[in-house]
Amino acid sequence: MAEFNRLVARYPEGKQKSALLPALHLAQDTFGGWLSSETMDYVASLLHIEPIEVYEVATFYSMYNLKPVGKYLFEVCHTGPCMLNGSDNIIDYIKEKLGIKVGETTADGMFTLKTVECLGACGYAPMMQMGKTYREHLTKEKVDAIIAECRNNAVVKN
Amino acid sequence: MGRKLLLEKAHVENIRLYDVYRREGGYRSVEKALKTMAPDAVTEEVKKSGLRGRGGAGFPAGMKWSFLAKPEGVPRYLVVNADESEPGTFKDRYLMEFLPHLLIEGMIVSSYALGSNNSYIYIRGEYAWIVDILEKAITEAKQNGWLGKNILGSGFDCDIHVQRGAGAYICGEETALIESLEGKRGNPRIKPPFPAVKGVWGCPTVVNNVETIAAVVPIINEGGDEYAKIGVGKSTGTKLISACGNINKPGVYEIDMTISVEDFIYSDEWCGGIANGKKLKACIPGGSSVPILPANLLLKTAKGETRYMNYESLSDGGFASGSMMGSGGFIVLDEDQCIVRNTYSLARFYRHESCGQCSPCREGTGWMEKILWRLENGEGKMSDIDLLWDIQRKIEGNTICPLGDAAAWPVAAAIRHFRDEFEWHVNHAQEAQVRNFGLGHYADEIHIPVST
Ligand SMILES: Cc1cc2nc3c(=O)[nH]c(=O)nc-3n(C[C@H](O)[C@H](O)[C@H](O)COP(=O)(O)O)c2cc1C
Ligand code: SF4
Ligand code: FES
Numbered sequence: 001m002a003e004f005n006r007l008v009a010r011y012p013e014g015k016q017k018s019a020l021l022p023a024l025h026l027a028q029d030t031f032g033g034w035l036s037s038e039t040m041d042y043v044a045s046l047l048h049i050e051p052i053e054v055y056e057v058a059t060f061y062s063m064y065n066l067k068p069v070g071k072y073l074f075e076v077c078h079t080g081p082c083m084l085n086g087s088d089n090i091i092d093y094i095k096e097k098l099g100i101k102v103g104e105t106t107a108d109g110m111f112t113l114k115t116v117e118c119l120g121a122c123g124y125a126p127m128m129q130m131g132k133t134y135r136e137h138l139t140k141e142k143v144d145a146i147i148a149e150c151r152n153n154a155v156v157k158n
Numbered sequence: 159m160g161r162k163l164l165l166e167k168a169h170v171e172n173i174r175l176y177d178v179y180r181r182e183g184g185y186r187s188v189e190k191a192l193k194t195m196a197p198d199a200v201t202e203e204v205k206k207s208g209l210r211g212r213g214g215a216g217f218p219a220g221m222k223w224s225f226l227a228k229p230e231g232v233p234r235y236l237v238v239n240a241d242e243s244e245p246g247t248f249k250d251r252y253l254m255e256f257l258p259h260l261l262i263e264g265m266i267v268s269s270y271a272l273g274s275n276n277s278y279i280y281i282r283g284e285y286a287w288i289v290d291i292l293e294k295a296i297t298e299a300k301q302n303g304w305l306g307k308n309i310l311g312s313g314f315d316c317d318i319h320v321q322r323g324a325g326a327y328i329c330g331e332e333t334a335l336i337e338s339l340e341g342k343r344g345n346p347r348i349k350p351p352f353p354a355v356k357g358v359w360g361c362p363t364v365v366n367n368v369e370t371i372a373a374v375v376p377i378i379n380e381g382g383d384e385y386a387k388i389g390v391g392k393s394t395g396t397k398l399i400s401a402c403g404n405i406n407k408p409g410v411y412e413i414d415m416t417i418s419v420e421d422f423i424y425s426d427e428w429c430g431g432i433a434n435g436k437k438l439k440a441c442i443p444g445g446s447s448v449p450i451l452p453a454n455l456l457l458k459t460a461k462g463e464t465r466y467m468n469y470e471s472l473s474d475g476g477f478a479s480g481s482m483m484g485s486g487g488f489i490v491l492d493e494d495q496c497i498v499r500n501t502y503s504l505a506r507f508y509r510h511e512s513c514g515q516c517s518p519c520r521e522g523t524g525w526m527e528k529i530l531w532r533l534e535n536g537e538g539k540m541s542d543i544d545l546l547w548d549i550q551r552k553i554e555g556n557t558i559c560p561l562g563d564a565a566a567w568p569v570a571a572a573i574r575h576f577r578d579e580f581e582w583h584v585n586h587a588q589e590a591q592v593r594n595f596g597l598g599h600y601a602d603e604i605h606i607p608v609s610t
Contacts, residue, residue, distance in 0.1 A: 061323070
């Protein structure tokens with residue numbers, strides 16, 4: 001809540017709706033990596049706005065997940081410059097390795113694979129976003145290592 | 159080696175930290191401006207510098223500032239555009255990641271000139287770790303008296319806030335950005351009114367790119383006239399170029415705009431040549447929205463003159479045979495790259511990013527993606543190429559914001575310059591599934607003027 005109040009304090013009096021995007025990021029991070037309608041209603045009540053105003057925004061922006069996602073979300077860029085550097089091969093490799101298609105989550109709830117548009121890392125292609133960080137210059141070996149690292153972290157945390 | 163005004167200190171160890179940045183001469187421009195200059199005098203220096211907006215449109219920054227309305231008793235805002243989502247562009251990220259204090263410093267001086275007591279950085283949501291870097295820099299600046307109330311005893315108050323976007327290219331368009339900052343969908347507004355009169359929360363607002371605001375620092379330190387001496391013609395100062403694609407040394411380079419495109423690609427100081435010893439086929443020199451050029455027209459203009467890395471030279475020949483500086487996202491394609499496939503990928507991007515408000519953009523981008531997919535996957539017809547041409551023409555100039563044009567131009571240029579490769583995809587549909595068209599004649603010297 002302290003974090004939420006800090007967000008609202010950035011804007012002029014009565015303009016608390018401006019905190020909606022950051023508030024949704026915070027909510028998504030806090031409540032399992034996605035936005036359920038309960039979560040969105042809660043955000044609406046905190047900002048004293050209508051739930052529909054929250055839904056409108058949540059559906060517009062691609063970073064808000066409106067469905068549950070795995071513990072680790074792989075968002076691989078497939079736009080032009082990354083494609084020139086073999087992003088399609090990386091996507092195929094991840095699909096094969098995890099046994100899922102783009103948009104799916106592994107049965108154990110560990111991994112979700114998404115394709116996304118340019119993330120501003122075109123010079124370090126191919127690349128993907130994982131949580132708050134970018135993983136760049138991807139190769140098959142690097143993908144293997146990242147998957148192993150995630151599995152490891154999951155074990156350590158449990 | 160050209161002069162570096164922005165990235166000169168990028169490699170100094172720990173330059174991200176306030177103490178190091180200050181020791182290296184940081185925040186001098188704030189001292190100079192707040193202690194010795196009136197706000198209008200700062201704007202005047204920026205005008206003299208000839209600095210053009212680095213976000214893509216190249217509009218003179220000083221002129222934009224002088225349009226800002228100043229009604230009595232109404233707050234004014236400076237908003238820095240750090241949405242950086244144009245494919246091929248990653249320069250602002252580099253600047254913010256390595257030199258966060260340079261942006262903060264530029265923002266304080268610019269806020270002083272504009273009279274903005276609360277300034278915002280709107281940053282694309284995916285740059286989450288950079289938000290932390292910026293917030294740390296803001297805290298340090300505040301602790302050291304560069305932000306907050308009565309800065310340096312000048313009576314000027316200023317605070318800086320960082321707002322994260324959430325994944326939408328369109329929020330880089332300035333009116334969509336303002337909507338998004340207000341907590342809404344990023345639907346561009348109809349202009350006028352312009353943000354200079356009615357921007358964020360209905361107040362006069364200036365939106366500038368990260369690099370534009372950072373450039374204010376050397377302009378104030380050295381004076382607008384000195385800055386204007388660097389470069390050539392209306393391309394004054396230095397420009398950050400983010401280079402990517404099939405080159406040996408992708409990365410962010412600060413250039414003075416007098417070097418040739420050929421040098422930029424082949425010199426070890428910059429791109430270091432085409433990767434894996436291949437040949438240059440084509441290039442999109444200013445971010446995905448600008449026209450793609452075949453190798454021959456990239457290195458030389460249609461008149462056979464050397465092409466340079468500046469606003470005027472890159473656009474020499476108009477859309478018939480030139481391109482644009484755009485955002486400085488320099489995308490290089492080698493001889494093995496397929497133009498149809500590349501165009502398809504960009505069309506998919508624009509369809510995904512269209513906000514959907516205007517039908518030519520919403521429907522047109524969808525159609526272009528579908529047709530390009532067909533061509534790329536061996537299901538295209540010859541008439542599809544003309545259909546694509548018609549669709550892009552119907553989008554261009556018929557939409558609320560320039561995203562429509564940005565979607566149309568890459569398709570138009572691809573067909574204009576690479577029509578034989580599109581036709582080959584139709585006539586050799588089977589073959590096109592297993593091999594690429596290759597270099598074709600796209601690097602050959604041009605003897606006849608190209609037609610439109
Ligand atoms: C679809 C679209 C996307 C844009 N994206 C960006 C962007 O990511 N960053 C940026 O600085 N300008 C972007 N612009 C340009 C802005 O609208 C605006 O012109 C710019 O921020 C002004 O700053 P400048 O004058 O300093 O360049 C975009 C424009 C359009 C139409
Ligand atoms: S041109 Fe496209 S992105 Fe721009 S307002 Fe119209 S529909 Fe939206
Ligand atoms: S195209 Fe993938 S990060 Fe830009």
